[in-house]
Amino acid sequence: MTKRVLLLATKDTIAYSRRPGHEAIASGADLLKTIPADLLTADVTVEDVLAEPSWDMSPATMLTLARRARAAILDDSFDGVVIIHGTDTLEDTAFLIDLQAGPAALHGGIVLTGAMRHLDDLSTDGPRNLASAITAAADPALAGVGVVACLNDELHAARWVAKVDATSVTAFSSAPHPPVGRVIGTGVEMLAPPPPRPPEPRGEPESDVALIKTYPGIDPVLLTAVVDAGARGIVLEGTGMFNVPVSLLAAISDLTEWDVPVVIASRCRTRDIDLAELPLGSGLAAKVGAIGARSLAPGKARSALMVALGPNGGVKAARDWFQRL
Structure with a gap:
C-alpha cells in the first residue's frame, strides 16, 4: 500500500x-x-x-x-x-x-x-x-x-x-x-539508537521565555528587566559546566522565590548531568535555585522551558520537567 x-x-x-x-x-x-x-x-x-x-x-x-x-x-x-x-x-x-x-x-x-x-x-x-x-x-x-x-x-x-x-x-x-x-x-x-522520548507535554507551551548569554561583568539587572517585560522564565547561556558569573546568583535566588524558573545551559557540549550533582564551584547556581539544562544546547533549553511552563507552570514544574528530559 x-x-x-x-x-x-x-x-x-x-x-x-x-x-x-x-x-x-x-x-x-x-x-x-x-x-x-x-x-x-x-x-x-x-x-x-x-x-x-x-x-x-x-x-x-x-x-x-x-x-x-x-x-x-x-x-x-x-x-x-x-x-x-x-x-x-x-x-x-x-x-x-x-x-x-x-x-x-x-x-x-x-x-x-x-x-x-x-x-x-x-x-x-x-x-x-x-x-x-x-x-x-x-x-x-x-x-x-x-x-x-x-x-x-x-x-x-x-x-x-x-x-x-x-x-x-x-x-x-x-x-x-x-x-x-x-x-x-x-x-x-x-545507524544509532535515538534519544529517549521526552515527557508528554502539558497543554500549550509558554512562548515568553528569554534566552540571555552571560559574559564577564554582566549586570544582573538584565535578568529582572526581561521578567519586568513579561518573561515567565529565563535560560542563561553559561560557560563550561554550567558556570555563570557570581554577580547573577542573588538575582537567580530572587527570581526563584518569585516562581520564575532560571535554567542554565552551556555554550559548550556537556555531559547529561544534573546541576546539583556538580562540585560546589560549578554548582553554586543550583544552591540558589537554578535548574540545569543537562546536555541541551541553550536554544533547545529555551524550547524545553517553554513546554515545561505550559499554561500555569512555575519553578517546581520546570524542575520536574528537566529532571525527566
Missing part, C-alpha cells in the same frame, strides 16, 4: 530563485515537481504555510507546525509529515515539534528539511533533500524515533542536531552523537 505523507511548505532558501529577472518563490507543489516521479516514494499532499523567514521564525509559527504535524498523524492518518523549513532555526523548530509530538512520534515519521543553496543555484541541494525527507517520513523505521532533520541524506535527531556551518551543504551535525540514520535509495538505514 502506498504511504501517505503530508508536506508542509514554509518556503525559505529551498524555494527561492534569485537570478536577475527570474526572481520567484516556489510553492510546495512547485518544489514537489522538482523530484522525478519515479523517485517519489509516497503519495504526497501539499499544504503551504504562511511563515516568516527562518531567521525570524516566531514561536507561534513553530507551534502551528507542531500542532499540524501531530494532527496529521493522529487525526488524519498520514503515515508521515515533511516540513520544509529554512536552515537558520530548523533545529529550534524541530526540537519544539519533538517536545509536542507525543504519541504521533510513535506512529509516523516527522521530518524537517531545507536547503543551503537556492533553487536556481548550480547544484542546488533542495530537490535531493526534499526527496530524501519524503522517503524518510514514509519509512516505518522512523516510527518511535521522534522528529528528525534530513539534510544531505543524513537523519539527525531533533534533540542533538545543530547547524554548524553557514555555507556548506554539510551544514548540520549531531556531534558528539552520530546521525540516527541515513537515506539510501528508496529506504532508511538506521
Whole structure:
C-alpha cells in the first residue's frame, strides 16, 4: 500500500530563485515537481504555510507546525509529515515539534528539511533533500524515533542536531552523537539508537521565555528587566559546566522565590548531568535555585522551558520537567 505523507511548505532558501529577472518563490507543489516521479516514494499532499523567514521564525509559527504535524498523524492518518523549513532555526523548530509530538512520534515519521543553496543555484541541494525527507517520513523505521532533520541524506535527531556551518551543504551535525540514520535509495538505514522520548507535554507551551548569554561583568539587572517585560522564565547561556558569573546568583535566588524558573545551559557540549550533582564551584547556581539544562544546547533549553511552563507552570514544574528530559 502506498504511504501517505503530508508536506508542509514554509518556503525559505529551498524555494527561492534569485537570478536577475527570474526572481520567484516556489510553492510546495512547485518544489514537489522538482523530484522525478519515479523517485517519489509516497503519495504526497501539499499544504503551504504562511511563515516568516527562518531567521525570524516566531514561536507561534513553530507551534502551528507542531500542532499540524501531530494532527496529521493522529487525526488524519498520514503515515508521515515533511516540513520544509529554512536552515537558520530548523533545529529550534524541530526540537519544539519533538517536545509536542507525543504519541504521533510513535506512529509516523516527522521530518524537517531545507536547503543551503537556492533553487536556481548550480547544484542546488533542495530537490535531493526534499526527496530524501519524503522517503524518510514514509519509512516505518522512523516510527518511535521522534522528529528528525534530513539534510544531505543524513537523519539527525531533533534533540542533538545543530547547524554548524553557514555555507556548506554539510551544514548540520549531531556531534558528539552520530546521525540516527541515513537515506539510501528508496529506504532508511538506521545507524544509532535515538534519544529517549521526552515527557508528554502539558497543554500549550509558554512562548515568553528569554534566552540571555552571560559574559564577564554582566549586570544582573538584565535578568529582572526581561521578567519586568513579561518573561515567565529565563535560560542563561553559561560557560563550561554550567558556570555563570557570581554577580547573577542573588538575582537567580530572587527570581526563584518569585516562581520564575532560571535554567542554565552551556555554550559548550556537556555531559547529561544534573546541576546539583556538580562540585560546589560549578554548582553554586543550583544552591540558589537554578535548574540545569543537562546536555541541551541553550536554544533547545529555551524550547524545553517553554513546554515545561505550559499554561500555569512555575519553578517546581520546570524542575520536574528537566529532571525527566
